[in-house]
Amino acid sequence: MIPITIIGAGIAGLACARRLTQAGLAPIVLDKGRGIGGRVATRRVDAMQFDHGAQYVTARTPSFAAVLEGLQTAGALGDWPDDDGRQRCVGRPGMSSLAKAMGQGLDIRQGVQVTGVTQTGAGWDLHLGQTLLQTKRVVITVPAPQVAGLLGADHPLTKAVSPVRMAPCLTLMAAVAAPSAFQSRQDHDDPLAWIAHDNSKPDRPQGTALWVAQAGQGFSQQHLEQDPAAIAELMLPLLCDRLGVTADDVVYAAAHRWRYARVTGALGHPFLSSVDGTLHLGGDWCIGARVEAAWQSGTAIADDILARV
Structure with missing residues (x-):
């Protein structure tokens, strides 16, 4: 036993x-x-990779901060400050490395x-x-x-x-042959509540811009039962609009459904x-x-x- x-x-x-x-x-x-x-998690497709789940990690307590410090010393974590300089940690070379x-x-x-x-x-x-x-x-x-x-x-x-209570999250992964517009953006009132340029994280593949977009709670709940291909078709035009690109610039797109992604009532x-x-x-x-x-x-x-x- x-x-x-x-x-x-x-x-x-x-x-x-x-x-x-x-x-x-x-x-x-x-x-x-x-x-x-x-x-x-990290999704790998050919030479591309996407952190399609948790985007980064931070510490509020000394005990977890010590854990992150040890992982950084071991080379499994790196710094990914936001556009305002606030500190975030990400896995190296992907979130799954953590x-x-x-x-x-x-x-x-x-x-x-x-x-x-x-x-x-x-x-x-x-x-x-x-x-x-x-x-x-x-x-x-x-x-x-x-x-x-x-x-x-x-x-x-x-x-x-x-x-x-837990809520779903729909995630779009896209490769776009156009210059990146920003590093990351969060807007809880937007159907795409989170958008991140994955290449901007340390030790990521360079070249074609790799993007992860995560839908807000309402959008995710509304479209949860659709298959991933249909979800990608719904989310891609929204991402193109936010990035200022056209569908012709997109060289890869896929979606993932996280049914229990967000804790809304602990x-x-x-x-x-x-x-x-x-x-x-x-x-x-x-x-x-x-x-x-x-x-x-x-x-x-x-x-x-x-x-x-």
């Missing part, structure tokens, strides 16, 4: 696993995807989808298709709306996460746990819509487990 299993290799899951590993425990991390980091650095040395098993979690007399059974994985403790770091699919609608912790606590302390739930949705919030939640879960072991 595995001592501790963490479901989800986003920042919360990685932070939890790293703290436990540093304390001498041996957790395993399961993730259904091909990459780690969750929304801290997650890869956090995951070094951890037992991460990708392409493994957990479809259910049930408690037994000895611990927990994780349902992996037709097989079971037995573990003494389980940490779930999936988005709050997905908890019910793992624990069941009637589980007490499923009911406890019901107040949490839990208000770093994590949830079962009465016996063998089940924990956490993620950015516990605290707020920041990479730091995910790290804080995962670290708090690890500290709680260490206090119990």
Whole structure:
């Protein structure tokens, strides 16, 4: 039986696993995807790359600032100040580098989808298709709306996460054969709430201008169920207008749907746990819509487990 299993290799899951590993425990991390980091992600297409999820990371607490400083020393993070000189950090050479650095040395098993979690007399059974994985403790770091699919609608912790609210985000990735108009722009009242020139970040490919545009909450909610090709067709004319270019200047365009991208109503606590302390739930949705919030939640879960072991 595995001592501790963490479901989800986003920042919360990685932070939890790293703290436990540093304390001498041996957790395993399961993730259904091909990459780690969750929304801290980079899409690579031929010689192009796009940070199509989290755009940058900042620190509000000394503890997370120390983490970012260590990642910068290791070469996984670089500075990307905004047009007003305010400091932001980005992964080098992509945002996914942050997650890869956090995951070094951890037992991460990708392409493994957990479809259910049930408690037994000895611990927990994780349902992996037709097989079971037995573990003494389980940490779930999936988005709050997905908890019910793992624990069941009637589980007490499923009911406890019901107040949490998360909103989608539609992202457009585009390569434009025209000079860049600006580094980044944020306007919450615009259907394209965020636009960033990806090449302006450190260690990025140069040449053709690579742009990431992320839609606002209303636009994203309205068009969420359309397929990515249709979403790209809707967003591209908006981006061309904002950049002052024509469709003839666009050499590549694709869209991505983040169904649970933004925390709009946080839990208000770093994590949830079962009465016996063998089940924990956490993620950015516990605290707020920041990479730091995910790290804080995962670290708090690890500290709680260490206090119990």
